[in-house]
Amino acid sequence: MNTMTFEEILNRLRATRAWRSIFRRGPARTNRTRSLAIFGNVFLHLLPVKVREQSLRVRATYYLGTISFFMFVVLTLTGILLMFYYHPAVPQAYLDMKDLRFVVSNGVFLRNLHRVAAHVMVIAVFWHMFHVFYRGGYRPPHEFNWAVGVMLLLLTLLLSYTGYLLPWDQLAFWAITVGTNILSAAPFFGSQLRYLLLGGNLVGENALLRFYVLHCVILPLVAALLIGVHFWRIRKDGGLTLREDYERDKK
Amino acid sequence: MSETKNSFEAGVGSNALKTPERVVFITSKTSAQVKERADRQLMSYPQLILREVIAFEVLTIVLVIVALAWDAPLEQLANPLLTPNPAKAPWYFLGLQELLHYFPPLVAGIVIPTLVVVALVVIPYFNVNIKGEPLWAAYRSRRFLIFIVSVGLLLVFLGLYRAWTVLVPTVAIAGLTIVSFFQLKRPYRLISFLQTRPLSWWVMTWFIAVSLTLTVVGTFFRGPGWSWVWPWR
Ligand code: HEM
Numbered sequence: 464m465n466t467m468t469f470e471e472i473l474n475r476l477r478a479t480r481a482w483r484s485i486f487r488r489g490p491a492r493t494n495r496t497r498s499l500a501i502f503g504n505v506f507l508h509l510l511p512v513k514v515r516e517q518s519l520r521v522r523a524t525y526y527l528g529t530i531s532f533f534m535f536v537v538l539t540l541t542g543i544l545l546m547f548y549y550h551p552a553v554p555q556a557y558l559d560m561k562d563l564r565f566v567v568s569n570g571v572f573l574r575n576l577h578r579v580a581a582h583v584m585v586i587a588v589f590w591h592m593f594h595v596f597y598r599g600g601y602r603p604p605h606e607f608n609w610a611v612g613v614m615l616l617l618l619t620l621l622l623s624y625t626g627y628l629l630p631w632d633q634l635a636f637w638a639i640t641v642g643t644n645i646l647s648a649a650p651f652f653g654s655q656l657r658y659l660l661l662g663g664n665l666v667g668e669n670a671l672l673r674f675y676v677l678h679c680v681i682l683p684l685v686a687a688l689l690i691g692v693h694f695w696r697i698r699k700d701g702g703l704t705l706r707e708d709y710e711r712d713k714k
Numbered sequence: 715m716s717e718t719k720n721s722f723e724a725g726v727g728s729n730a731l732k733t734p735e736r737v738v739f740i741t742s743k744t745s746a747q748v749k750e751r752a753d754r755q756l757m758s759y760p761q762l763i764l765r766e767v768i769a770f771e772v773l774t775i776v777l778v779i780v781a782l783a784w785d786a787p788l789e790q791l792a793n794p795l796l797t798p799n800p801a802k803a804p805w806y807f808l809g810l811q812e813l814l815h816y817f818p819p820l821v822a823g824i825v826i827p828t829l830v831v832v833a834l835v836v837i838p839y840f841n842v843n844i845k846g847e848p849l850w851a852a853y854r855s856r857r858f859l860i861f862i863v864s865v866g867l868l869l870v871f872l873g874l875y876r877a878w879t880v881l882v883p884t885v886a887i888a889g890l891t892i893v894s895f896f897q898l899k900r901p902y903r904l905i906s907f908l909q910t911r912p913l914s915w916w917v918m919t920w921f922i923a924v925s926l927t928l929t930v931v932g933t934f935f936r937g938p939g940w941s942w943v944w945p946w947r
Binding site: 491494497498500501507510511512513514515516517519526529530533534537553554557560561564571572574575576577578579580583585589592593596597599601602603605606609610613616617620623624627630631632633634635636637638640641642644645646648649650653665666709710 | 753754755756757758759760761762763765766769770773774777778780781782784785786787788789790791792793794796797798801802803804806807810811814818819820823824831834835837838839846915918922
């Protein structure tokens with residue numbers, strides 16, 4: 464019989480001209496090709512080619528940064544799908560929520576997934592920050608990456624907050640009203656700031672549109688950019704800080 | 715190397731106290747790695763990538779289960795004329811809303827959040843905790859005096875504003891700090907751990923304790939007119 468094993472099929476595939484033109488390397492069996500797998504890939508090259516064994520342990524990071532990143536990915540994917548069913552208009556936005564529940568197949572599931580991931584992301588990002596602090600991960604040469612992280616924290620909160628208005632129900636409307644009222648307490652141009660954010664003096668159609676654009680375009684783009692910088696800086700700063708290093712350096 | 719004219723030695727230092735300014739030579743064949751470490755290095759591909767894929771799969775499964783079991787809330791259509799009581803912000807801002815209950819909006823809504831963000835950004839630039847020296851390691855009596863006076867003033871301030879939900883976690887953390895001051899003959903594991911903690915650790919732990927308390931109280935224990943309610947009633 465001349466059946467091919469999976470390995471053989473894969474090898475055939477790897478030998479094709481198309482495959483070689485895309486991946487530009489052979490199978491990752493030597494450390495050279497394994498390195499090529501990382502820095503020959505435009506996305507993976509943000510990561511280091513080698514990592515310390517200890518920094519892969521669960522208790523080194525609890526994978527909290529990774530979890531934050533995955534939540535961002537899940538939110539982007541489910542968010543794009545939700546955008547197909549959503550109009551940022553009053554009261555259509557609310558009717559779209561009803562449609563997601565009663566008309567769209569798996570609409571409820573899609574919305575739940577987006578909502579759950581949003582909560583998890585906020586928790587994971589906070590927890591990640593505290594964990595980095597306690598293991599001394601902010602110390603030189605990681606200072607700038609910590610600052611990038613603080614910006615990512617603010618972006619995460621803003622992303623979640625702008626998304627909160629979009630269903631246009633009572634919960635959304637009053638949460639944003641309460642929150643943006645605080646802005647008017649800012650000195651000098653507090654109420655102007657609020658006007659700028661809401662596109663008016665009240666939370667209305669303009670506010671919905673502004674929050675929609677912020678939530679679906681501006682904030683995700685900035686966050687994606689900064690996450691890229693964040694990962695690349697971890698590599699450039701020489702990898703992660705371990706709690707053990709920190710306790711040892713103290714002595 | 716004994717023939718070199720200038721007595722210039724290159725060294726690798728990981729102790730920021732002993733070698734605060736690192737001089738690094740990067741020769742043509744090495745990469746710009748910051749620290750030499752003795753422990754083993756693994757190839758990111760496949761070791762790191764594999765772990766991330768597994769983490770992603772586990773997370774996806776958990777998310778799907780939760781999304782099937784729990785429904786995102788949807789209330790009535792937004793109505794500007796019908797104010798719910800209480801009107802609450804999303805949960806991660808309820809700590810701030812709880813603060814607003816005690817302090818004027820300028821303080822609770824603008825000054826405190828701004829200070830927190832500024833404080834977070836400057837942490838690494840002020841060499842916080844480079845030394846990591848335990849709080850009570852030196853100048854014990856002087857530090858203890860400063861600690862008691864500043865915490866005392868803070869508690870009086872919080873008491874005057876009747877900010878109980880800030881005051882209680884503050885008292886708890888300050889209590890632990892004081893406990894760790896005394897040198898017991900046979901301290902418990904927790905206490906001997908606390909005795910090695912530096913000031914920055916205490917400040918961050920206090921911050922987390924207060925934020926967590928405020929958020930939990932704001933989320934579960936506040937009802938109409940921001941009055942205290944029991945969530946199980
Ligand atoms: C969208 C939000 C964020 C994402 C996706 C993210 C992702 C990551 C990942 C994957 C790592 C690798 C190690 C780990 O998992 O702990 C990391 C490390 C790090 N993160 Fe974040 N992070 C985020 C937010 C933050 C925040 C809010 C801070 C702090 C204010 C921060 C500061 C750092 C620092 C300093 C490191 C290096 C730690 C070390 O040297 O040990 N990040 N981040």
